[in-house]
Amino acid sequence: MHSMELQPLIRGLTDLEISSCLITQKGTAVLEYYDEPQTAAELSKINSCTKSVLAALISIAIDQHIVPPPHTPIIEFFSQLGQDSDIRKRQITLAHLLTMSSGFNWTEFGGQNSFPTMTKTADWVQFVLSQPLADLPGTRMVYNSGNSQLLSAILRQATGQSVAEFAEEQMFQPLGITDYRWDTDPQGIHTGGFGLYLKPQDMSTFGQLYLQQGRWKGDQLISSATVQHSTSPLIEVNPPHTGFYGWHWWISSFSNGIEHQDEVVYHYARGFGGQFIIVVPSYELVCVITKNKHRKNSAPVDVFRQYIVPYLLQQG
Numbered sequence: 001m002h003s004m005e006l007q008p009l010i011r012g013l014t015d016l017e018i019s020s021c022l023i024t025q026k027g028t029a030v031l032e033y034y035d036e037p038q039t040a041a042e043l044s045k046i047n048s049c050t051k052s053v054l055a056a057l058i059s060i061a062i063d064q065h066i067v068p069p070p071h072t073p074i075i076e077f078f079s080q081l082g083q084d085s086d087i088r089k090r091q092i093t094l095a096h097l098l099t100m101s102s103g104f105n106w107t108e109f110g111g112q113n114s115f116p117t118m119t120k121t122a123d124w125v126q127f128v129l130s131q132p133l134a135d136l137p138g139t140r141m142v143y144n145s146g147n148s149q150l151l152s153a154i155l156r157q158a159t160g161q162s163v164a165e166f167a168e169e170q171m172f173q174p175l176g177i178t179d180y181r182w183d184t185d186p187q188g189i190h191t192g193g194f195g196l197y198l199k200p201q202d203m204s205t206f207g208q209l210y211l212q213q214g215r216w217k218g219d220q221l222i223s224s225a226t227v228q229h230s231t232s233p234l235i236e237v238n239p240p241h242t243g244f245y246g247w248h249w250w251i252s253s254f255s256n257g258i259e260h261q262d263e264v265v266y267h268y269a270r271g272f273g274g275q276f277i278i279v280v281p282s283y284e285l286v287c288v289i290t291k292n293k294h295r296k297n298s299a300p301v302d303v304f305r306q307y308i309v310p311y312l313l314q315q316g
Helices: 003-015 049-063 079-083 087-091 094-098 114-119 124-129 145-159 163-175 200-211 224-230 303-315
Strands: 020-025 028-034 196-198 250-255 263-271 275-280 285-290
Touching: 003 028, 003 303, 020 200, 049 094, 049 145, 049 163, 049 196, 049 200, 049 224, 049 263, 049 275, 079 087, 079 124, 094 145, 114 124, 114 145, 124 145, 145 163, 163 200, 196 200, 200 275, 200 285, 275 303, 285 303
Parallel strands: none
Antiparallel strands: 020 028, 020 285, 250 263, 263 275, 275 285
């Protein structure tokens, strides 16, 4: 990408009131756009991109045998499920939580408003576990930040550390991430589904770790097999969303416009209101988008697909 080609993209980012857009290709910064100079130094609320960071920490803990294998039923951590009248809950595994297929009857926003309701309770974990099942565990993907909170509670139980302490030791320090904020629930468990604040550049570094199959400066922080599995299309997502879901990563693809060629597959972390960490392995590309201003009733724009993919395709 040359700077002349980037001018229309930068105009588009400005019009859309994007706070930051960072594109790194083959380890080189191609675009570093900030709406204001101070945005680079400020912590961004990454919302549900937190889920993909949590998945990385769970992956590390599974690799190190601190957390048991993905097929392990979560009753090992939440013995109270043994008293639940619905015995199907005893079938819920770590993998079901990671792929959002635990089966709980849950409407994140709208409908039951399960997510806001959870955050108003005195014990979020207990609230999630007490929800009735709508599906047999493992059969259907339903987006549920409660699953993420259970994973955060499991990580704390298994490591004996707070999730943030484990993150610092195992991932943030190696990646050079020194500045962050992370909210907690009433029990002091770090929020698994949202609530992490990072600088845009540190979001990009996290994406780069996944592009590099879990390797960073000669150290394998996450095994490449776990990175590959966790970012592969493990379950189809439910409308209104499209595509697939891995372990707290979304998976999609775009056509490269060449006849008889494959779709270009990519995986991404997505946060409410326009936070993205996008990894496109075949282009050796990481893209971060943050947006702090929210215009009421403005239609969401897929900045990556509408503005950035055309530039990738121009490169041939």
